[in-house]
Amino acid sequence: MLIITTFIISCSIPQIVLIKDPLTAEEHLQLGLSYEKRGLFTEAERHYKEASKSDARGFLLLGNLYLNQGKYKEAEEYYKKAINKDEKLADAYNNLGWLYYLENRNLDKAEKLVEKAIEIEKNNPEKIKIYEDTIEKIKNKKRR
Amino acid sequence: MFKRIIAIYLSFAILIIGFAQSVSAALVPSEVTLSTKTQDLEKIQKFLEMKIISQRLKDFGYSEKEIIDRLSKLDDNMLHSLALKIDELKVAGDAGAAVILALVIIALVLLIINLTGHRVVIK
Numbered sequence: 001m002l003i004i005t006t007f008i009i010s011c012s013i014p015q016i017v018l019i020k021d022p023l024t025a026e027e028h029l030q031l032g033l034s035y036e037k038r039g040l041f042t043e044a045e046r047h048y049k050e051a052s053k054s055d056a057r058g059f060l061l062l063g064n065l066y067l068n069q070g071k072y073k074e075a076e077e078y079y080k081k082a083i084n085k086d087e088k089l090a091d092a093y094n095n096l097g098w099l100y101y102l103e104n105r106n107l108d109k110a111e112k113l114v115e116k117a118i119e120i121e122k123n124n125p126e127k128i129k130i131y132e133d134t135i136e137k138i139k140n141k142k143r144r
Numbered sequence: 145m146f147k148r149i150i151a152i153y154l155s156f157a158i159l160i161i162g163f164a165q166s167v168s169a170a171l172v173p174s175e176v177t178l179s180t181k182t183q184d185l186e187k188i189q190k191f192l193e194m195k196i197i198s199q200r201l202k203d204f205g206y207s208e209k210e211i212i213d214r215l216s217k218l219d220d221n222m223l224h225s226l227a228l229k230i231d232e233l234k235v236a237g238d239a240g241a242a243v244i245l246a247l248v249i250i251a252l253v254l255l256i257i258n259l260t261g262h263r264v265v266i267k
Contacts, residue, residue, distance in 0.1 A: 130170065
């Protein structure tokens, strides 16, 4: 009787299962990027958001995802979030500056943002090359 | 005349290609931020999807042997599909009236779990 009662109770009471996140923030970013490249944007978004809980690059990659989809308002929001979470994330400054360039607004601010990126990555010639390219384009647009 | 058309076409194509490259160069792409080579993404994805499924099976009480056994039967497409639907993976069961009682317990557990950053599903 005891065995039967135990069996019935164990069948009817829901079991609680702890779901552990097996991926690190870096891994969420990598998987998100892979999905983004395959056009699985919703999945990419989910992994970037998961990563952004502990890594500002999650917000940056969300910004890039939205920018590439032409969702400039959302992109701006997430670049700003990335900068707020990690003020040394130079790529976020550059990409926000680039977004302003594309929208042809806040060009003075855009220039300052990219200058900040150059200052942060002053010892990284590869990045500096990209940032200088951005700043050059912004300056040209301002002259017009 | 034909050569002239070809020359004009090529000049135009070079101009367009050059313009497209210069436009995209000013945005730091995500793969540059992550220092990831695009050609490695497929391998990385497969590895991480296996990791997700393996952990979920472990969460549901499967042994290491059972996990390896199940994973070895999956091809790349199945692995990918399963990884995408992993959050829907639940084992069916009759909750019945006990759900109400369990909800009280779950509410308490959720409170504790939230503090540790884990998630909870009911099977």
